[in-house]
Amino acid sequence: MDSLRCNFTSYLNCRKPCKTAVQFSPYLINFIPLTHSSVLSSSSSSFSSTCKFSSKRLFNSSSQNHRLRKVLSAMVSEESAIGSGSVSSLSDGFKLTYLEGNSWLWEVGGLKLLVDPILVGNLDFGIPWLYDAAKKFLKNFQLTDIPDVDCLLITQSLDDHCHMKTLKPLSEKFPNLRVVATPNAQANLDPLFSKVTYLEPGQNTEVEGRNGSKVGIRATAGPILGPPWQRPENGYIVSSSECQSTLYYEPHCVYNEGSLKEEQADIVITPVIKQLLPNFTLVSGQDDAVKLAKLLCAKFVVSMNNGDLESKGLLASIIQRVGTIESFKELLSKELPNAKVLEPIPGVALEIPAVELSVI
Template structure:
């Protein structure tokens, strides 16, 4: 399918006030919104219940209220860079790592597994409408997952960065490659549609190389818009005219000596402010059980609390919605 140039409606046409979306005493709906993880065994029980709900018929078909199904977002964090999104009933699987570990083919250097969703498997994923790939490296375009995924869903629609073409062309037949600034439309089995526009992400190589992708995802009615880029690396010039109600981004930096693997903190605040975000959903893509030489060199900078403090000064009306792995987080439209 041919890619289109992005052309979003003015933000004012679907701008809303948080007070209208959630009353002062109400928070976004989660399966277990007020539960605290008191100990590992209770955590595992909650995760089992959450995963059961995730793959149940209700979760797979989106049996929430019609207003949510028409234009709301349901965001399920699968740890690392992986997500399962439901946008107005259209299901998107994002950068999945569901088979084996993450080791980039060099496990002696780096080998990582998930902390919480240890028993979550590819077979637990419901039928999805689209696979969304942001980058070409293994922590986003995970071959050990994509091979069996392509066998399970041979006709799956894929939207990806052209940098991943060498991997994806051998696995999937319905791939749309988007350069930054191009967009495409995905139609779900329920007839709903979402629009996906690529934005410029990090350059993983020499400066003349094509950047990887971030994405702006809009519901069919344009009532709610989400921005996602998993390294908190973005081109400010190309985003200055865009708006996103929801920003999913890392907020804790991951650093190697003299090199930033994943940005966050003040850069995440700047991103949220640039896009006039109403909600920030922080992802902890460095929070994995890892080993190897490279893992021993990675250091974290900043905390969730320091990010919230920075955000409150620059964008005081924005709400931080912290996802629990495996638990759907619902953000309904107005």
């Protein structure tokens, strides 16, 4: 029997090797696309603007099923602030598709980044009796549905970010994939990928896409999953040379204020609902997410509900959720009234053109 390797200071720092066989099937979507209505925080503002969201149905019907042809899109527009009806090209903006949990597919300046993917099997840390979670909405989304990507971005070394059941077949599909990751994940990634850049907090790298566009990535300090002397996990500042705009991502809303004092991010992706265990914070949010947005002078806060999974097991039964998206919006409106809160729909691409990032 495989022995568990446990770190007593973290509830989830336990895993055993996974030997699950991987099965792939075509992506068949089984829900009707939703219309994405306005999800902006209602706050006073020094400028007059409105943001509109729309979803485009991009399915072709057959007698058996709806097959996904393209990702749905939700377009953010600031018509009155722009002063015209023109829309900037996506190649100089941000396109953010939430894949549930901590997983994302980003298009930044035309370059595609896959972030903390969980696309094969459930999330169970190798101990399903303790915790076993499946996606609620993208149940049939498969690794084979992922387009060609330019970079894999890994924030943490644990299975909810560095998911080995996904990464092994991903490395077989994209053997020359560029990877940017925390050094804490080196033991997992080195056997799978040959082009890995490990970033300590404060270090930078640049990724060039097949279309010639370049994206800068700088690591920031995230949570410490172990004793105080252990290296922290990573958050990231992602900058686009095309639109001179930046995005910040750390999936647990745990950050080092000192390391972010000189940083600025137009877009902040963060959890806003806290997830607590007895005497332990799994995921922060609410007032901590407000402080983060204010610290980085965010123009947009993209909320992620990474605890909204179909979960079971001993750990799942005692996780307590604190706060709501509405309570977060109220807190944010008092501290950063011009910032807008965007709520992504899983599988729907949230588009933020460069012109939107320059008018606020």
